[in-house]
Amino acid sequence: xxxxxxxxxxxxxxxxxxxxxxxxxxxxxxxxxxxxxxxxxxxxxxxxxxxxxxxxxxxxxxxxxxxxxxxxxxxxxxxxxxxxxxxxxxxxxxxxxxxxxxxxxxxxxxxxxxxxxxxxxxxxxxxxxxxxxxxxxxxxxxxxxxxxxxxxxxxxxxxxxxxxxxxxxxxxxxxxxxxxxxxxxxxxxxxxxxxxxxxxxxxxxxxxxxxxxxxxxxxxxxxxxxxxxxxxxxxxxxxxxxxxxxxxxxxxxxxxxxxxxxxxxxxxxxxxxxxxxxxxxxxxxxxxxxxxxxxxxxxxxxxxxxxxxxxxxxxxxxxxxxxxxxxxxxxxxxxxxxxxxxxxxxxxxxxxxxxxxxxxxxxxxxxxxxxxxxxxxxxxxxxxxxxxxxxxxxxxxxxxxxxxxxxxxxxxxxxxxxxxxxxxxxxxxxxxxxxxxxxxxxxxxxxxxxxxxxxxxxxxxxxxxxxxx
Amino acid sequence: xxxxxxxxxxxxxxxxxxxxxxxxxxxxxxxxxxxxxxxxxxxxxxxxxxxxxxxxxxxxxxxxxxxxxxxxxxxxxxxxxxxxxxxxxxxxxxxxxxxxxxxxxxxxxxxxxxxxxxxxxxxxxxxxxxxxxxxxxxxxxxxxxxxxxxxxxxxxxxxxxxxxxxxxxxxxxxxxxxxxxxxxxxxxxxxxxxxxxxxx
Numbered sequence: 001x002x003x004x005x006x007x008x009x010x011x012x013x014x015x016x017x018x019x020x021x022x023x024x025x026x027x028x029x030x031x032x033x034x035x036x037x038x039x040x041x042x043x044x045x046x047x048x049x050x051x052x053x054x055x056x057x058x059x060x061x062x063x064x065x066x067x068x069x070x071x072x073x074x075x076x077x078x079x080x081x082x083x084x085x086x087x088x089x090x091x092x093x094x095x096x097x098x099x100x101x102x103x104x105x106x107x108x109x110x111x112x113x114x115x116x117x118x119x120x121x122x123x124x125x126x127x128x129x130x131x132x133x134x135x136x137x138x139x140x141x142x143x144x145x146x147x148x149x150x151x152x153x154x155x156x157x158x159x160x161x162x163x164x165x166x167x168x169x170x171x172x173x174x175x176x177x178x179x180x181x182x183x184x185x186x187x188x189x190x191x192x193x194x195x196x197x198x199x200x201x202x203x204x205x206x207x208x209x210x211x212x213x214x215x216x217x218x219x220x221x222x223x224x225x226x227x228x229x230x231x232x233x234x235x236x237x238x239x240x241x242x243x244x245x246x247x248x249x250x251x252x253x254x255x256x257x258x259x260x261x262x263x264x265x266x267x268x269x270x271x272x273x274x275x276x277x278x279x280x281x282x283x284x285x286x287x288x289x290x291x292x293x294x295x296x297x298x299x300x301x302x303x304x305x306x307x308x309x310x311x312x313x314x315x316x317x318x319x320x321x322x323x324x325x326x327x328x329x330x331x332x333x334x335x336x337x338x339x340x341x342x343x344x345x346x347x348x349x350x351x352x353x354x355x356x357x358x359x360x361x362x363x364x365x366x367x368x369x370x371x372x373x374x375x376x377x378x379x380x381x382x383x384x385x386x387x388x389x390x391x392x393x394x395x396x397x398x399x400x401x402x403x404x405x406x407x408x409x410x411x412x413x414x415x416x417x418x419x420x421x422x423x424x425x426x427x428x429x430x431x432x433x434x435x436x437x438x439x440x441x442x443x444x445x446x447x448x449x450x451x452x453x454x455x456x457x458x459x460x461x462x463x464x465x466x467x468x469x
Numbered sequence: 470x471x472x473x474x475x476x477x478x479x480x481x482x483x484x485x486x487x488x489x490x491x492x493x494x495x496x497x498x499x500x501x502x503x504x505x506x507x508x509x510x511x512x513x514x515x516x517x518x519x520x521x522x523x524x525x526x527x528x529x530x531x532x533x534x535x536x537x538x539x540x541x542x543x544x545x546x547x548x549x550x551x552x553x554x555x556x557x558x559x560x561x562x563x564x565x566x567x568x569x570x571x572x573x574x575x576x577x578x579x580x581x582x583x584x585x586x587x588x589x590x591x592x593x594x595x596x597x598x599x600x601x602x603x604x605x606x607x608x609x610x611x612x613x614x615x616x617x618x619x620x621x622x623x624x625x626x627x628x629x630x631x632x633x634x635x636x637x638x639x640x641x642x643x644x645x646x647x648x649x650x651x652x653x654x655x656x657x658x659x660x661x662x663x664x665x666x667x668x669x
Contacts (some may be wrong), residue, residue, distance in 0.1 A: 011662075014651070014654055014655055014658040015651065015654050017633060019631065019632035019633050020631065020632075020633075021631060021632075021633035021634075023648065023651065023654075023655075025655070025658055025659070025662060027669055028669075034499070037503065037547065040503075045645065047645075047649075062500065075500070077500045077501065077502075078500045080500070081500050118669075120666075121669065126545060127545055128543065128544050128545040128569055141568075142545040142569050143545060143569065143572070144545050144546075144547040144550075144569055144570075144572060144573035144576065145547040145573075146547060146573065146576030146577070146643065147572065147573075147576065149645070150643075150644065150645050150648065153645055153648075153649070154645065154648045154649060154655065155655070155659075156648060156655055158633070158644055158648070160631035160633060160634055161631060163568075193487050193539060193542060194486075194487070194538050194539035194542065194565055197539065197565050197566075197567075197568065198565075198568065224543075227539060227542060227565075227567065227568070229568050250668030254667065254668040257666075257667075257668070258666070258668055261665075261666060293487050295487075314486060314537065317484065317485075318485065318486055318487070321485070409496055410491075410495070410496040410497060411496040411497055411499055411500070428489075428491070428543060428544075430489045430491045430492065430543060431489075431491070431492055431514070432491060432492070432495055432514050433491050433496075436495070436497075436514060
C-alpha cells in the first residue's frame with residue numbers, strides 16, 4: 001500500500017547506496033533567469049547539458065513588467081541575468097519561451113499551461129515554489145544552484161533520505177468568498193511555517209476534489225510556506241480534462257497509455273501517512289496575514305493577537321517583533337489594517353481564474369491606492385484581454401502589466417516602498433521581501449481587489465453582497 | 470570546496486525563529502557575481518538597523534551560529550549559504566531548517582546540524598550568559614561540545630548526519646563526479662523509463 005508520493009519516488013529511483021542515499025531521475029527540469037549560477041558551474045566543469053529535451057525555461061524573476069524589451073531593464077547586471085539565459089539557450093539547446101514569445105511567463109504558470117507538468121513526473125527547479133506542479137500529481141520540489149548544476153550535468157538528483165509523508169484532509173464545502181488561497185493560508189496558520197518541514201504533503205478531501213486545477217496550483221504553491229518539501233494533489237478527471245490537448249501533453253496513441261498510467265497513481269486506500277491533519281472547509285473564512293511569517297494569519301473577521309497571550313515566550317517575542325515591523329497594534333481588527341498599495345500576481349495567484357476573481361470585485365469600482373495586476377503568462381494575459389478583464393481593471397484604475405514575477409520577489413524594479421502596507425496575492429510576507437521596509441499582507445485575489453477599492457483590508461463578502469466600497 | 474575540519478570557534482546565539490533567506494541575503498543583491506563575495510551583505514538590512522548581535526565585538530571571528538527553529542526557510546537562493554560562508558561562518562546549529570537551505574549548505578562545505586529544541590535553547594542561553602565563548606564541532610565524531618572555557622552549561626551532544634554527505638564534506642568534494650561515474654546505471658534507467666512511458 002503506497003502513497004502517491006511513494007509511487008513517484010520509487011519509479012524515479014535509479015539506485016540506492018548502502019548508506020541510504022538515493023539517486024533520483026529528473027523527468028522535467030524547469031529553469032529561469034535566476035538559474036545562471038547553475039550554468040556557470042556547468043561551464044566551470046566543462047560539462048554539457050545532459051538532457052536538453054527535458055529542460056524547459058523562461059525568464060521571469062528579473063524581467064521588467066513595464067516592457068518586455070530587454071533594454072527596458074535599467075541595471076546592466078540585472079539585464080545580464082536575462083540575456084545570459086538566451087545565450088545559454090543558444091549554447092545548450094533547451095526549450096525556452098523567451099521575451100516576446102506569448103508563451104513566456106512565470107515558470108510555475110507556464111509548466112502546467114504548456115502541459116510540461118504531468119502526473120507521475122519528478123520535476124525540479126531552482127526555485128522554492130516548484131511545489132506548485134504537485135497540483136497535477138507530480139512530485140516537484142525546489143533546489144539550490146549547486147543542485148541545478150547537478151541536474152543539468154546528470155539529469156539526476158541525490159536525496160540523502162526520503163522525506164516523510166503528511167496528509168492534510170479538508171472536507172466540507174467552502175463558503176462563498178472563500179478561495180483556495182484562503183484554504184492554504186488557513187492550513188499554514190494551523191500547522192505553522194515549519195509544520196511541514198521534512199515532509200511531502202498530500203492535500204486530500206472534498207475541498208480539493210471539488211477545486212479547479214488553478215486552485216490546486218495555488219494551494220500546492222504555498223506548501224513551502226508550511227516548510228514542506230513538496231505538496232501534491234492526486235490526479236483525477238479534473239487533471240486529465242485540464243491537460244488534454246496542451247502542447248506538451250501526450251497525444252494520439254500515447255494519450256490513453258498516459259491516462260492508464262496516471263489512473264494508477266493516487267494513494268492506495270489504506271496507505272499510511274506519517275502525519276495526518278484535518279480541517280473543516282465549511283468553517284473557513286477569507287484570510288489575511290498581519291505579521292512577517294505566513295503563519296501570522298487570521299480570518300478577516302478576526303483581530304491581531306496580543307503577544308502577551310502567546311502560547312510560549314518564543315512566540316511572544318516573534319509576535320512583538322512582527323508587530324513592531326508592521327507598525328500594528330495587538331487587538332486591532334484585521335479589516336481595519338490600512339493598505340497603501342495592492343499587488344495581484346505571482347506564481348501563487350496570476351492565473352486566469354485569479355484574474356476573473358479580482359475583476360469580479362473591481363468591476364464598477366475605483367482603486368483608492370496604486371494597484372498592479374500582472375498576469376502569470378502571455379497566454380493568461382491574452383485570455384484575460386479576450387474576456388475584457390483588462391478593461392475592467394483599467395476602468396478601476398489598476399495598472400495592467402506584462403508577465404513576470406514582479407512585486408512578489410523584490411528584484412526586478414517592482415517594489416513596495418518602505419513603510420507601505422501592501423495587500424498582495426503573493427506567497428511571502430517576510431521582512432523586506434517586497435522591498436526594503438515593505439509591509440506585506442497576504443490575501444486572495446478577491447481580497448486584494450477589495451483592499452484596492454477600499455484602501456484597507458476588507459471582508460470581500462461585504463462587497464460581493466453589493467455593499468458600496 | 471575545502472575539506473571540513475574540526476571547528477573550535479566563537480558561537481553566536483540567534484534568538485529568532487523562522488529566519489528566512491530573504492533576511493540572510495536580501496533579493497536586490499542576488500544579481501551580483503559570485504566572485505564579488507557576499508560576506509559583507511550577510512543580514513544586510515538587519516545589520517544596518519544597528520545593534521545586530523553578529524556585529525558585537527565579543528562575537529568577532531564567530532564561525533558557528535546557534536539558531537532557533539526553521540532556520541533558512543523560504544527562498545531557494547544558495548546565496549544565503551554563500552553569504553554565511555563568505556562571512557567566515559562554517560556551522561549553523563538549529564532544531565530545524567528550511568529543507569532547501571539545508572541541502573544547499575552541504576554543497577558549499579557548510580555544516581547544518583540539527584539538535585533537539587531544548588538543547589538548542591540551553592546552548593543559546595549559555596552562550597548569551599558567556600558572550601564570546603567557543604564551541605567545538607567535530608564532524609568526524611559527530612559531536613558538538615561547549616561552551617568551552619567557561620564553567621557554565623558545558624556539555625556534549627552527538628548529532629546525526631547522512632553518511633554520504635559526511636563523506637563528501639570530509640573529503641571536500643562535490644557529488645557530480647561520483648554521479649558521473651554512475652553513468653551506466655543512469656542510462657539503463659532511462660531506457661527502461663522511456664520504454665514504459667515513451668511520451669516523456
